[in-house]
Amino acid sequence: MGLLSQGSPLNWEETKKHADHVRKHGILQFLNIYNKVKDRQKDVLKWGDEVEYMLVEMDDKNEKVRLVLNGKDVLETLQEKGEKINPNHPTLWRPEYGSYMIEGTPGQPYGGTMSEFNTVEDNMGKRRREAASVLRMNETLLTVTSFPRLGCPGFTQPEYKPTPVEKGVSKSLFFPDEAINRHPRFSTLTRNIRHRRGEKVVINVPIFKDKNTPSPFVEAFPEDDGEAARAALPDHIYMDAMGFGMGNCCLQVTFQACSISEARYLYDQLATFCPIVMALSAASPFYRGYVSDIDCRWGVISASVDDRTREERGLEPLKNNKFRIHKSRYDSIDSYLSCCGDKYNDIELTIDEDINKQLLDAGIDKLLAQHIAHLFIRDPLSLFQEKIHLDDENESDHFENLQSTNWQTMRFKPPPPNSDIGWRVEFRPMEVQLTDFENSAYVVFIVLLTRVILSYKLDFLIPLSKVDENMKVAQKRNAVQEGMFYFRKDVFKGCNPVLDPPSTAQNGVESEAKDGEEFTLMSIDTIINGKEGVFHGLIPMLNCYLENMEVDVDTRCTILNYLKLIKKRASGELMTMAKWMREFVARHPQYKHDSVITDKVNYDLVHKCDRIAKGLEKCPELIGDPVNRGK
Incomplete structure (x- = not known):
């Protein structure tokens, strides 16, 4: 989770x-990095994934599942057994927001050869x-995006009670401070977001x-002092702590580009896919023990770290604050970075x-300057006494302080000072999936997509306002x-296509686009699988790319398996995790069709x-x- x-x-x-x-020296640090590496070329493709996990206790006797708050001990044990004795250990482990969470990445980044795709699931x-x-x-390790009973009484092991009226970090009615990672960054972020905002999130x-x-x-x-009564909306599930968002799990991919211009091009192109892939990976329909009407965590996590004051949210005239800010610091991107994206x-930025x-x-050119100047309208949320005065030539903590707490769908990442790491982009909207096979499929799909975009010089850009509209649609129930x-x-258009572009006839496509407009409304099935006379489809493009590449039989089989999963999720032949979880609960004999997920329903769901x-049970739906899938 960024800088620690x-x-x-x-x-x-x-x-x-x-x-x-922090802002002044953050800019100086960015300029020092930029001036040293702006002309750097020919960095090779490297990439890696990040998977977040929850630690869960299965209480079979009482048929309950709880989140185990020993992530710090588990993390230290894993690091002692791994990277601390072997710098080439195949896995790396890092802390996450919840004290019941850990994050795992490959020990070394993957490279540019096709055979690397065959090692992702194994890792x-x-x-x-x-x-x-x-x-x-x-105890067990679970890759679910949101724990269905997060914030319900007794959801942690050991059990702690929330402290809404006492001196504490979040003052939540539901989420105890002990469920927050013990590293001071996390509690400081939680407290400072609340204090800066002037009220609980x-x-x-x-x-x-x-x-x-x-x-x-x-x-x-019962323990409300009036704040919850004012904030909670009828027909909504109310939550009041950073942990309800940052305590969820996700799946992310970071790519190293060969140059800054390639990184900016990829940043823009991938931004248009964020809502599409988020809907495809939808996996979080339950919150605080209730069935919600959304399938993705994005809006929840966005609200959970929204430190904007009433003035910044436009609820009061600007008096003590400098800016009216239109979004939370966890949201979709606000500007494209490449010259193609400018128009x-x-x-409003x-x-x-x-x-x-x-x-x-x-x-610095206009587009990059405004991107950084937009990130820097925010305040630092977490600062350490020992890290105030730094060497701006050789350190970047002040830049990273603000960079790493602007949690957007895409992140543009300059190289760290004095390192051999290149310009990178991070793809951030995916929900984590239940199995390693599914997580590998989504990761490989995105990495392959970057190869096709760069190889065929494709252009997926649409007005950024339409990407924002797509983000809203993507979170809705069964958006896929x-x-x-x-x-x-x-x-x-404007490229030298290797593929034959389809005709632009509008057969069967719901469209708000007027003749000559570059975009229209499509279903995810059409976007992913294509529709004759409408859109070529991403999977056919990826297949065409694979046919033109030298790929060994094992790797080709692995990739085709992954693409088959994506294809069938898009067509509806396979369910998303969110839909599967909904159907499991709806069919449960003890579910009363009242939108409540009891301990018993939750236990049976998590157990399955x-x-x-x-791999003890198949789940073909x-x-x-x-x-031919490896274990």
């Missing part, structure tokens, strides 16, 4: 005093087995109205004009089947998830029947 410094954390009032210092399997080997008998998720769900659905909160930058001028005067998404009709993830 050690030291003495400052409270919000102290941090606020140093905010201008994910190593991670799962490695972590499982240090757990206690009744507010998360309202629409409840799924089943036949016995009360209407209106309204909760009473599609159609959403709030920037720090002084920083923008400083960057332009230093020789029911949602319509703005997508570019002709991705070969665990068996499927371990979710995964299909892949052939």
